[in-house]
Amino acid sequence: MFKSLERRSGLLCVFSFLAFLSFATASGAQSAASLDLMPLPAHAVTGTGQLAIEGGFSVALTGYTEPRLIAAKERFLATLGRETGIPFQNGAADKATLTIQTAGASEAVQQLGEDESYRLEITPSGAQLTAKNPLGVLHGLQTFLQLVHITPSGFAVPAMTIDDQPRFPWRGLMIDSGRHFMPVDMIERNLDGMEAVKLNVFHWHLSEDQGFRVESKIYPLLQEKGSNGQYYTQTQVREVVQYARDRGIRVVPEFDVPCHTTAWFAGYPELASGKGPYKVETRWGVMDPAMDPTRESTYRFLDRFIGEMTTLFPDAYFHIGGDECDGKEWDANQAIDAFKKAHGLKDNAALQSYFTARVQKLVAGHHKIMEGWDEVLEPDTPRDVVIQSWRGPKALAAAARQGNRGLLSTGYYIDLNQSAAEHYLADPMEGDAASLTPEEKARILGGEATMWSEFVTPENVDSRIWPRTAAIAERLWSPQDVRDVASMYARLAVVSQKLQYYGLEHLSSTELMLERMTGDLDPKAMRILAAAVQPPMGYEREELRHYDATSALNRLVDAVPPESEAARKFGEAAKAVADGGASAEERREVRHWLVLWRENDAKLEPQLGKSELTVELAPVSQTLAQVATFGLEALEDLENHRVLDAGIAQRELAILKQAEKPQAVLRDMVVAPVEVLVQAASAH
């Protein structure tokens, strides 16, 4: 499970660590809080005893230092203060509790592949964090914060030695500020969350059909006509870049061209292939507008624009998008058609390829390395272009074979409401990538979680990113064979709780939204319903109801997290009951939940009519009661060793099949576990 880096004695500790983790899984996360790390380190040796975290706790910086390290120390003490409620003084102490030894500087602009390793040694008398450069220090401090837990003798970290380094050099989170604008405070608190789980690339998706989000001084109509007043000033961009750098995070901007560009055309219609007029798009989906790749003026505009943006974003990489061109505006434009013929461009893919090659030269001219989505890859794409794959491992492996570097986003689309487990088990080195040569494998840089924003607002977006992105962070940091799902969920719950100390609102937003929906100050029955449902998965939501950029996202589907913790635990316990291997505690829990759900409708139903936002939930609540009733009957049969009549089972399963269908844009997560119970009861 852990890379044994240095010596055989590592093997021993691996086993003790594993034993500890399974203990954690069996008896609740907090029992083994001391090792509730996420991502798990590459190598850890547990020691004896613990280091107390008390009021006199102090930190000393030794060796190389710089303002970022001083800021990191202060931030560390502030976070530790929030974690413990202890006021720490940032003063000098005779003997520091935690000594940080930094060998030297990191690059002036953080580079892909820079050393991020650190060593953290904790004994009952003190702790030592050593790293080659500030990046390792930042990671080590976050590990320390995760180790803090309450004990009978106060807050403490366990004695241990950790040697840690990431598996992949590119561990990203993309946030789409185009479709729903995300204010700077949302970006910054999520950068704090990224630091907490050792992600190191913030991919900032800054332009879309629905909004152009950065101030351009050269082309001010971009934001003036393209953003409805919702954009980042250049000062704010610089602040975010600095904020990220302070946390060991690169910022890669994305300006998506030649499509997803309607908002550009609101101010500069001459860039477009169509006649216009254009205004900022409010619908979701793939739109027709596309830049005109045949006119030299388009490239002159892009050259100056990229030049301006590269002064704002110091990172070596520059993302030009390139995804989802439907080609309709190109087909409808005779001049473009003529151009294609004159240049031997046989189809729109070839035309886009021509465009991409031109843009790549502009990007390179500004000393940046181009990045793009799958579509930018062509046989003659320069070897330094980085491919971000949304099409999947096959496309990623193809890029690597061709000599291009790439990163995986398939499997990490956190807007699609998949489970943490599904994201966790998606590995950049699986599928086609597994059969690559070592040289080709080295071209797979890592991956990125992508927070597309059709269905999130600044209010609920944290709950879509966290805690699931922490599981993706572990996938990208920890050794490949760290993939125990039960351990992941146990530790995820702990890291999720701790992320609140970083200001993230993923746990608090649900309650406030339920109160608002119901107009009820203590919406007990609604909370119970909320814990049983989830938003639709994949792209089903758009099929169930019409949404656009003006839609209010204030209903139950927006309030509940993408993955119900209660339903997941219920499902596990129900499965154990069905298998006949359930503990008494599990049987009690299954019964407890089923009774709660069966009886909830009678309490909730009379309230639902009071609010336009809840009236549609009546059938959802009713179905839940019906499903729970079947579940309870099946449970009784199983406990009393009675066999459920096959005909009844059949009828119930038919009704349950119906109940699987979303109602009020919500999935009932209790249905599948109850189906398992009914099947078990009838097969008994």
Added chain:
Amino acid sequence: MFKSLERRSGLLCVFSFLAFLSFATASGAQSAASLDLMPLPAHAVTGTGQLAIEGGFSVALTGYTEPRLIAAKERFLATLGRETGIPFQNGAADKATLTIQTAGASEAVQQLGEDESYRLEITPSGAQLTAKNPLGVLHGLQTFLQLVHITPSGFAVPAMTIDDQPRFPWRGLMIDSGRHFMPVDMIERNLDGMEAVKLNVFHWHLSEDQGFRVESKIYPLLQEKGSNGQYYTQTQVREVVQYARDRGIRVVPEFDVPCHTTAWFAGYPELASGKGPYKVETRWGVMDPAMDPTRESTYRFLDRFIGEMTTLFPDAYFHIGGDECDGKEWDANQAIDAFKKAHGLKDNAALQSYFTARVQKLVAGHHKIMEGWDEVLEPDTPRDVVIQSWRGPKALAAAARQGNRGLLSTGYYIDLNQSAAEHYLADPMEGDAASLTPEEKARILGGEATMWSEFVTPENVDSRIWPRTAAIAERLWSPQDVRDVASMYARLAVVSQKLQYYGLEHLSSTELMLERMTGDLDPKAMRILAAAVQPPMGYEREELRHYDATSALNRLVDAVPPESEAARKFGEAAKAVADGGASAEERREVRHWLVLWRENDAKLEPQLGKSELTVELAPVSQTLAQVATFGLEALEDLENHRVLDAGIAQRELAILKQAEKPQAVLRDMVVAPVEVLVQAASAH
């Protein structure tokens, strides 16, 4: 209940309004959400129908305008967006839903007694807000936001006409940034809360024995030696002053002299009456260090210092503190003794009076009006000096009789953990003030809630200020005869919920602190205990345990709010049961809570030993179970018309008497209601 300002028809609406409110009280706050205003307006006429709040909602500014009004409009739309989850565009509309008509400007620097009135007319087709100046507009917008509630047809405000104006011109909140430093974001979110309930003075207590909190460029050692690095830069002060002005709030700074000044002396010991050396105080209480009132250099220093501070704080008033001098340093200093004799100053009070008079001249020289605590009042105190009374209504009335203006803080000490009802019923015009002449009464300017910060940190301070300060705000704004406690509590719960949309953390902080204390991600049993206890009242906490500025405030006493909503409701229902007038619902509730409390200890007890922060709660939890057991037995007797044996009752009451005593610095709020039940059962 409401001032009938204009016409007799007002009388009719008063009655309908009252009927509505009592309905609200009887059936839960949300039923009458439409009139859940706090403070209640001076005059309101309910209309027919409601105005829908939908995506197309828009606001137009007409008449006089200024940047503050444009900012207020944007802020209003943002808050409305958080309240409803609806994205509002800040664009122009053909016909605005809400039209704001402002007659003219307010003063360049907000003045005491400026017109704050507004008129808000809402019909199903639109709303009109009119005011003489921006101050009235700000208040009217907050009233509108409070009127928003969810209905079966969506969010709406009820049709009505409100004519509103404050009872007192000085409605303040004091925050003590000296004892525990409060970061700018805490100050700003509380200014938002103040605006929401129409408070108009932020009294900023900026220096204490434990910390000097403002950057001085003339005397930089004040913050360098006196703040442990925790102070406001001048830029931040200007930002806060502007932030407050944007919200119709004056900022009155307080620099407390000649005592409470240890932190000044850390950098400038020559100001002190003692020999020093001085360092920032960490103990709580009244300290000996005092400025030397006999040396001219003291006044030269203060003159330059006040001059610098008056450039930062534009308000006409300047608070010099003046409270709690113990005189010990003066007594110990022979030169001071000689000075007193030479100048005929018979005691230390006379010496302080001499000092105050000198300082008053300095303040006046910088064109400011001096304010001070009770102690600064002497027979020859200039008539324009404003007295803030912590000694009580008698002192306040005495000041008014003498010709000085004053404001009440007695009764509004929100650090003392009194109930909202106690604060609510304290009226500046009661007691000695009631017998003042109209001219003298006019000198009573209002009052101020005071958030002294010995026992609060930025983490839990919101929960000490809110929601109780909203009840004080109503006392100071609404007509004197608005004093129905049941109505106040019903409306307070609603305003408390809404204050979350302003970023206040008063409701969310408890949960996070309970999780931290227990190391439990879902501390169910701890929540149940937490709902039954309160912090000690008054100054009892300091008698129960030693605290100083380095103490961690991270235990149950710090996590629970000052007033338990559950215990208060339980107490009301228990009283109804004892009186024999309880509804079936109330009887059910009393039983429900008692059973929960009786059974909680068995669940909680095994967990308490896991954390140093909870181990001391074992007897608290045990006592709660014992008390609940007595309560349940008494309830059974009452319900079965059995008389509880007098001897048993006596023994139980003796045990309950013991249980009244704080344990682990916590009061068990269930004891008193159970005593009522036991007494009723034995007297039955």
